Amino acid sequence: MIHTILTYPNPELKKKSAPVTIITDAVRELARDMAETMYDAPGVGLAAPQIGVHQRIIVIDVSGRDEPNDLIIAINPVIVHSEGETYEEEGCLSVPNYAANVRRHASVVVKGLDPDGNEKTWHAEDLLAIAFQHEIDHLEGILFVDHLSPLKRDLFQRKARKAAEAAAAGEK
Ligand code: GNR
Numbered sequence: 182m183i184h185t186i187l188t189y190p191n192p193e194l195k196k197k198s199a200p201v202t203i204i205t206d207a208v209r210e211l212a213r214d215m216a217e218t219m220y221d222a223p224g225v226g227l228a229a230p231q232i233g234v235h236q237r238i239i240v241i242d243v244s245g246r247d248e249p250n251d252l253i254i255a256i257n258p259v260i261v262h263s264e265g266e267t268y269e270e271e272g273c274l275s276v277p278n279y280a281a282n283v284r285r286h287a288s289v290v291v292k293g294l295d296p297d298g299n300e301k302t303w304h305a306e307d308l309l310a311i312a313f314q315h316e317i318d319h320l321e322g323i324l325f326v327d328h329l330s331p332l333k334r335d336l337f338q339r340k341a342r343k344a345a346e347a348a349a350a351g352e353k
């Protein structure tokens with residue numbers, strides 16, 4: 182089932198997600214729905230809080246296809262090692278019509294559980310490393326715009342407010 186993706190400034194996006202304690206069929210179904218929602222969007226990743234579920238589950242596929250290709254499902258993901266620096270343009274399904282460069286680690290090692298409850302380790306570089314950091318941020322209630330300089334963040338907030346006002350006026 183495809184879910185609605187919550188967008189800025191929905192306060193649900195700022196809440197911290199809780200660890201998954203038992204991997205049930207409901208958790209597996211949620212992960213499948215998240216993947217379906219990500220491919221439909223389309224996006225290269227999705228975190229559970231983006232569909233209003235505050236559990237530590239992320240899905241990622243940076244293959245650029247609109248169907249499962251290199252699908253990663255990570256439950257309770259933790260960055261255990263990171264190195265290097267990169268500064269690439271990011272977007273977010275929860276922040277439509279806006280993109281900006283963000284400083285990230287160039288490579289990360291992530292540990293977590295797969296949908297069968299097996300411990301997994303992912304070694305990620307480039308876009309995959311960025312996607313892991315972006316999705317794990319969502320689990321902490323952090324959006325990529327929270328990493329911007331105060332000046333850029335202010336410009337973003339003004340643009341978002343103006344767009345919201347224009348949309349509200351159009352609805353009248
Ligand atoms: O689809 C997405 N593209 C993207 C591009 C650059 C850096 C991060 C991302 S993640 C984003 C999907 C999304 O919002 N996931 O939370």
Ligand code: NI
Pocket residue numbers: 272273274275315319
């Ligand atoms: Ni995002």
